[in-house]
Amino acid sequence: LEELEKDKRIHQKIKRFKAKQMDDEPFNPDYVEVDRVLDVSESTDENGETVTLYLVKWCSLPYEDSTWELKADIDQSKIEDFERVMAREPETKRVERPPTSDWQKSESSREYKNGNALREYQLEGVNWLLFNWYNTRNCILADEMGLGKTIQSITFLYEIYLKGIHGPFLVIAPLSTIPNWEREFRTWTELNVVVYHGSQASRRTIQAYEMNYRDAQGRVIKGAYKFHAIITTFEMILTDCPELRSVPCWGRWRDILAHGRFKRPLREQDVEIICRALLAYCLLHYRGDENIKSFIWDLITPTEDGQSRTLSNHSGLSAPVPRGRKGKKGKLPVSQPHMPQADWLADCNPDVLLQEDSYKRHLKHHCNKVLLRVRMLYYLRQEVIGDLADRILEGTDSRNELDVWIPQPFHADVPVDWWDLEADKSLLIGVFKHGYEKYNSMRADPSLCFLERVGMPDAKAIAAEQRGADMVADERRPAG
Secondary structure, eight states: HHHHHHHTTTHHHHHHHHHHHHSSSSSGGGGGGGEEEEEEEEOOOOTTTTEEEEEEEESOOOOGOOEEEGGSSHHHHHHHHHHHHHSSSSOOOOOOOOOOGGGOOOOOOOOOGGOOOEEEEHHHHHHHHHHHHTTOOOOOOOOTTTSSSSHHHHHHHHHHHHTOOOOEEEEEGGGGHHHHHHHHHHHHHHOEEEOEEEOOOHHHHIIIIIEEOOOTTTTTEEEEESSSSEEEEEHHHHHSSSOOHHHOOOHHHHHHOTTTTTTTTTOOOHHHHHHHHHHHHHHHHOSSSSHHHHHHHHSSOTTTOOOOOSSSSSSGGTTTOOGGGOOOOOOOOOOOOOOOOOOOGGOOOOOHOOOOHHHHHHHHTTTTHHHHHHHHHHHIIIIIIIGOOOOOHHHHHHHHHHHOOOOOOOOOSSSTTTTOHHHHHHHHHHHHHHHHHOOHHHHHHTTTHHHHOOOOOOOOHHHHHTTEEEEEEEHHSSSO
């Protein structure tokens, strides 16, 4: 008892032990087994002696349950693993892929960690993966269950690591298989692997201690990652961790290239041409306010110097859009669609670029909505978000760190009792980051206020929302 009383955190440990005991489940011995060390700190006790404490992540417990422990209570090998990671020189320069001519087929397996070696058919799979990698060719490894596809993938990444390319590698896997991926990484390689999943508190702990190296002032060194590989789920990539993904947004061609819906690599110029063609086609069939039509035409017309065009408060477009019966006018006379003449349309001709008739019918049906949303997103980017755009897309917390001007509402009604000015700000920022009607994505965004107020949405709902546009297009496609 006297030995226990010397530990200042004994009450916290007992409380955690009792909390686990209160559950009608046997106590899991993993809860007192050190998984990894996250940080180190030194302090002085009442006797003036220096005390070294380590932040410990426990096995089978989330990161949010990490605790500070004395050095004597921690396995020395875990401390050495932590010191090895911290002693590495932060790498910020990208190492280029070796030339194709450097590839050589391995005739036998090397010895991996713990004396492991690949079977003959697994070695053949790794050789094939490496051959495709050297030739910058995408591929899919498919085989029957239980033949070691996970091991082949992990050793493939380790072979790349041994070529001097130390990651970071991103592994996206189903939630049920993540423990197996983590176990095999640690069994076969010396790579520092991190599992990015869990509650918001756990993810913040991961971002604080596992993601980036920091300088002497505690600032993140951009591009210098502590981990070699990170394992996460598809839903987590969609909803969180701006460090791992680019968020597409109107006018940001480079980010649009990273969008998952594009099934083949597209150059920045390709996407720009496609976007101009889509909007030109919508203009052809648009029936509405001529101010919006003029605005969209000016926006998509290339400038002589090739730079982005800035249109501030174009034709009074900051004014609210008329809604309901008050905004309705008599039916406009139906005229034959006519495309304006312009030299640049030769490269962005929608009749040439848009080949699928079902998609063109869908686009024609929604052309008014498309142009209105483009107009509003541009206004949101130019006159509301402004210079804060980069910080928002990097995941800065909107609740306290972003001073965004909120337009005055035109009515006093609110959707729910808790809706306030902060919710208005989060909604504007959420539309800018995620797009229109991405309600679940906005709700799951930790930088907005909705996650704290209404909780995390269902992961399937988020995935369905991201696939929504594709599903609508499929539904409209005629059978047969």
